[in-house]
Amino acid sequence: MGSSLQLTPTAAPPQDRREPPVIRFEEVRLSFERQALLDGVSFQVRKGATKVLLGEASSGKTTLLKLALGLVRPDSGRIWVCGAEVSCLPESELFELRRHIGIVFQESALFDSLSVRENVAFRLLEEQRYDDAEIERRVRTALSFVELEEAIDKMPADLSGGMKRRVSIARALISEPEVMLYDSPTGGLDPITSTTIMELIVKLRDVNRVTALLVTHRLQDAYFLATHAWNAGANQAQPAPEAARFTSFLLLRQGRVIFDGAGSDLLASPDEYVHTYLS
Amino acid sequence: MDALPVSGWIKDQLQALQDFVLLLAQAFSNIFRRPFYYDDVLLQMDTIGFGSLPIVILTGFFTGAVMALQLSSTLAQYGQIERTGELVSISLVRELGPVLSSLMVAGRNASGMASELGSMLVTEQLDAMRALGTDPLKKLVTPRLLATMIMNFFLTIVADLCGIFGGYVYSALAIGLDSRQFWSSAFYALDFHDLVQGLTKPVIFGIIVALVGCYYGLKARGGTQGVGRATTQSVVAASLLVIMSDFVISRAVITFLGK
Numbered sequence: 001m002g003s004s005l006q007l008t009p010t011a012a013p014p015q016d017r018r019e020p021p022v023i024r025f026e027e028v029r030l031s032f033e034r035q036a037l038l039d040g041v042s043f044q045v046r047k048g049a050t051k052v053l054l055g056e057a058s059s060g061k062t063t064l065l066k067l068a069l070g071l072v073r074p075d076s077g078r079i080w081v082c083g084a085e086v087s088c089l090p091e092s093e094l095f096e097l098r099r100h101i102g103i104v105f106q107e108s109a110l111f112d113s114l115s116v117r118e119n120v121a122f123r124l125l126e127e128q129r130y131d132d133a134e135i136e137r138r139v140r141t142a143l144s145f146v147e148l149e150e151a152i153d154k155m156p157a158d159l160s161g162g163m164k165r166r167v168s169i170a171r172a173l174i175s176e177p178e179v180m181l182y183d184s185p186t187g188g189l190d191p192i193t194s195t196t197i198m199e200l201i202v203k204l205r206d207v208n209r210v211t212a213l214l215v216t217h218r219l220q221d222a223y224f225l226a227t228h229a230w231n232a233g234a235n236q237a238q239p240a241p242e243a244a245r246f247t248s249f250l251l252l253r254q255g256r257v258i259f260d261g262a263g264s265d266l267l268a269s270p271d272e273y274v275h276t277y278l279s
Numbered sequence: 280m281d282a283l284p285v286s287g288w289i290k291d292q293l294q295a296l297q298d299f300v301l302l303l304a305q306a307f308s309n310i311f312r313r314p315f316y317y318d319d320v321l322l323q324m325d326t327i328g329f330g331s332l333p334i335v336i337l338t339g340f341f342t343g344a345v346m347a348l349q350l351s352s353t354l355a356q357y358g359q360i361e362r363t364g365e366l367v368s369i370s371l372v373r374e375l376g377p378v379l380s381s382l383m384v385a386g387r388n389a390s391g392m393a394s395e396l397g398s399m400l401v402t403e404q405l406d407a408m409r410a411l412g413t414d415p416l417k418k419l420v421t422p423r424l425l426a427t428m429i430m431n432f433f434l435t436i437v438a439d440l441c442g443i444f445g446g447y448v449y450s451a452l453a454i455g456l457d458s459r460q461f462w463s464s465a466f467y468a469l470d471f472h473d474l475v476q477g478l479t480k481p482v483i484f485g486i487i488v489a490l491v492g493c494y495y496g497l498k499a500r501g502g503t504q505g506v507g508r509a510t511t512q513s514v515v516a517a518s519l520l521v522i523m524s525d526f527v528i529s530r531a532v533i534t535f536l537g538k
């Protein structure tokens with residue numbers, strides 16, 4: 001089955017030390033109202049790899065994604081994304097950098113005064129670089145990627161939770177970002193929709209070589225990522241051992257990273273908390 | 280020192296003032312920075328301006344009528360009832376037109392802005408906007424500021440005219456004043472200073488109303504309940520600030536223009 005696996009031929013394995021990491025956190029600390037939320041978090045993600053962020057509720061996973069985008073500033077520590085130091089760029093320059101980063105929010109965060117079409121096109125409309133026909137074409141492509149082309153004229157209030165999530169993925173994808181941040185993309189969804197979304201994420205990773213951080217509470221999603229790769233011939237994600245190389249795991253607890261590494265190591269970890277978390 | 284509730288309160292107020300001034304500075308500096316959101320300005324002008332038109336017309340008309348009613352009975356005691364038009368128009372143009380239309384716009388639109396921006400904030404739509412590379416201050420606050428400034432100016436003129444008309448209707452029907460006399464005394468009473476004052480105020484009040492509305496929306500905390508609270512507070516604060524700054528401006532006009 002390895003022969004039909006269609007990874008981009010230039011895809012260097014994420015272990016390649018010569019390539020600088022696309023996302024890098026160094027000793028990041030952040031407190032809210034004098035309570036430490038992140039207490040010295042360091043990790044990095046290489047080009048084309050996906051890091052799965054695990055942790056209990058309110059362990060700071062969403063905040064970590066917002067830090068990567070510069071939506072929240074750390075109290076100390078440094079953060080680099082796509083070669084720029086997010087933690088010290090002024091907001092005006094961050095707007096430029098954010099064009100290379102897509103984010104899917106936990107609650108979708110669609111603009112409820114705008115239609116699905118305008119939501120998905122938002123970034124392109126703001127950039128004013130394309131004509132209407134080109135924008136329409138791209139919106140339709142992005143929506144068909146998440147299999148929601150028929151919802152193009154609807155308002156967000158008329159969509160179900162899973163549809164909103166998929167529209168928000170389309171909105172993040174429209175500018176073909178190099179980095180994607182997914183915040184619980186399958187949270188509260190039925191197994192079938194969840195699988196559709198996870199397949200999309202695998203497809204982006206393997207076809208577009210998108211670097212990603214993925215927050216999830218569902219371990220089966222994490223394992224899906226680590227065990228499946230996109231098969232262009234079959235047009236679906238299929239089991240492939242190579243996928244593990246592009247997937248790593250990070251477990252947060254009380255503001256600290258208590259595990260950072262491959263899925264097999266996570267399973268084999270002697271740490272008691274890791275055991276409790278996984279079971 | 281830190282434990283004193285008063286010092287904490289003062290600190291919070293100073294912080295709020297600083298945030299407000301910062302918002303003011305950013306919203307204004309964005310006017311001159313690209314991209315410029317024409318469509319959003321027009322949309323806001325439509326909601327603020329045309330949406331507020333009926334209430335401004337009605338408030339203006341009845342205020343003018345009640346002024347004529349009250350003033351004419353007092354003026355009658357001095358035998359100067361024919362000056363009713365003059366007094367109605369001066370008090371409307373200098374004070375009541377700008378203040379009343381601003382209060383109406385505060386009630387309708389400061390609350391609308393606070394609740395709209397507040398709910399966008401608590402549902403992470405503002406974060407999403409920033410994540411998509413757009414500055415919410417530029418896209419949301421500056422258009423509301425511009426639209427309120429411009430529309431409050433015109434709404435005030437409408438309120439002034441409707442008020443004088445209301446005064447005229449009452450004077451003509453109830454007191455039987457001669458209509459030509461009413462209108463000429465109403466217009467000749469106004470001089471340049473009255474117009475400057477009467478037309479500067481709505482622009483300044485518009486700034487206050489829009490920024491207070493946006494400020495409370497952007498500060499909303501604690502889910503939908505917090506948005507509701509922010510909405511109420513924005514109307515109270517905007518109305519108070521309009522009335523207090525009205526006094527300051529009127530006083531300044533007398534000091535600097537001598538009238």
Ligand SMILES: Nc1ncnc2c1ncn2[C@@H]1O[C@H](COP(=O)(O)OP(=O)(O)OP(=O)(O)O)[C@@H](O)[C@H]1O
Pocket residue numbers: 032033037055056057058059060061062063064106
């Ligand atoms: N802007 C903020 N102000 C104050 N506290 C905040 C802020 N943002 C987050 N927090 C707090 O930080 C903690 C972590 O929040 P975060 O959303 O990052 O958790 P999470 O790991 O994503 O949780 P979940 O799995 O439930 O989504 C929460 O207790 C939250 O109350």
Ligand SMILES: [Mg+2]
Pocket residue numbers: 061062063106183
């Ligand atoms: Mg979260």
